[in-house]
Amino acid sequence: MKYSFNRLLATAFTALTLLGSSAYAQEKSIVVSSTTSTEQSGLFGFMLPIFKMKTGIDVKVVAVGTGQALDIGRRGDADVVFVHDKPAEEKFVNEGFATKRTEVMYNDFVLVGPKSDPAKIAGGKDIKAAFQKVAAAQAPFVSRGDKSGTHAAELRYWKDAGITVAPSAWYKETGSGMGPALNTASAMNGYILTDRATWLSFKNRGDLTILVQGDPKLFNQYGVMLVNPAKFPHVKKAEGQAFIDWITSQNGQDVIASYKIDGEQLFFPNAKK
Numbered sequence: 001m002k003y004s005f006n007r008l009l010a011t012a013f014t015a016l017t018l019l020g021s022s023a024y025a026q027e028k029s030i031v032v033s034s035t036t037s038t039e040q041s042g043l044f045g046f047m048l049p050i051f052k053m054k055t056g057i058d059v060k061v062v063a064v065g066t067g068q069a070l071d072i073g074r075r076g077d078a079d080v081v082f083v084h085d086k087p088a089e090e091k092f093v094n095e096g097f098a099t100k101r102t103e104v105m106y107n108d109f110v111l112v113g114p115k116s117d118p119a120k121i122a123g124g125k126d127i128k129a130a131f132q133k134v135a136a137a138q139a140p141f142v143s144r145g146d147k148s149g150t151h152a153a154e155l156r157y158w159k160d161a162g163i164t165v166a167p168s169a170w171y172k173e174t175g176s177g178m179g180p181a182l183n184t185a186s187a188m189n190g191y192i193l194t195d196r197a198t199w200l201s202f203k204n205r206g207d208l209t210i211l212v213q214g215d216p217k218l219f220n221q222y223g224v225m226l227v228n229p230a231k232f233p234h235v236k237k238a239e240g241q242a243f244i245d246w247i248t249s250q251n252g253q254d255v256i257a258s259y260k261i262d263g264e265q266l267f268f269p270n271a272k273k
Contacts, residue, residue: 029058030239033070033078035149036177038222039063041197041266046259051246057239065148065177073097073225076232079240084149084195084222098225104247105256105267106221109153110199111212112182113139113191121191125214131161138170140190144181145173149220154193157217182208195220197266222267224248247271 038044039061048059062072066083070092073081081098083089089101111130113121119137121130134141135158143165144151158165165171172190174181178198185192186206194202199210224244229235246252253269260266 027058028056028236028239029060030079030236030243031060031062031077032080032082032243033062033064033068033072034082035066035069035084035222036063036179037084037150037195037198038082040177040179041195041201042261043197043256043259043267047247047252047255050255051243051252054246054251055242057242059243063177065144065146065151067147067152070097073227076227076235078227079236080224080226080243082222082224084220085152086221086223088149088152089223089225092225096228096231098228099230101223101225102244102248102271104222104224104271105253105269106219107196107267108213108220109150109193109218110196110210111191111193112185112199112208113211114189114207115209116189116207117211119191122211124212127157127212127215127217128161130212131157131163134191135161135163135165140188141165141171142181142185142188142190142192143171143173144178145175146177148177150178150193150195153220157193160217200261200264200266221270 044061052058062078066085066088069081069083070088072078073092074097092098093101111127119134119139121133124130143154167173174184178194179202181192182194182202183204186204186208189207224247226237226240226244227235229237248271253271256267256269257265
């Protein structure tokens with residue numbers, strides 16, 4: 001009887017182990033390296049549970065600046081890269097780290113600053129002129145300084161304005177994500193370039209307000225890429241492609257469009273199949 005009972009216990013343990021192993025094997029997940037703007041705006045928190053419900057795939061997001069997100073992809077430490085710096089994304093593809101870049105959505109950048117507006121740029125729609133006035137006034141300006149998509153855009157605007165910037169009494173680099181950089185600007189009553197989505201979800205505005213918007217140069221496009229499985233065989237090709245297929249599908253695009261804060265849409269879908 002004792003032998004039979006022990007054998008029964010062993011059989012039950014084996015069955016439970018196999019069941020657990022089977023359940024574990026069925027779990028599907030991917031790593032997406034992406035921007036702080038998609039994370040801090042709340043988009044991923046809204047969108048990813050819907051994606052998981054549709055596909056059973058769990059998404060682990062590494063939210064950093066675009067430059068860092070691309071470097072994570074270059075090391076093969078992500079399955080998908082979802083960022084917003086088109087020239088850098090095209091370079092990523094040309095280097096063979098991805099085979100295709102697909103556009104997903106867009107929003108825009110805005111230049112915010114203190115209501116006192118020492119550079120006198122309020123109401124303008126010309127980002128070049130605004131940057132020239134900020135530099136001429138040597139008004140406090142906060143830069144992310146982190147090789148993010150927003151930082152890359154900011155540097156393009158300075159270059160277009162004919163101004164070379166470097167850390168100084170008025171130009172401060174934080175080396176941080178959009179939220180912390182906005183906190184610094186709020187504390188300093190400084191000017192800062194931000195994506196509109198993060199601005200709308202940012203609560204610690206202090207005396208900051210939008211001063212310049214509407215320039216076509218402030219357009220902010222997001223793209224997604226599957227990390228090349230030919231270069232990194234461990235990349236989860238099927239699950240990663242399922243994520244890309246979904247966010248560029250009608251359903252995924254509708255989900256992106258439906259995400260709003262205080263009734264204002266944060267991202268505008270524009271995927272092209």
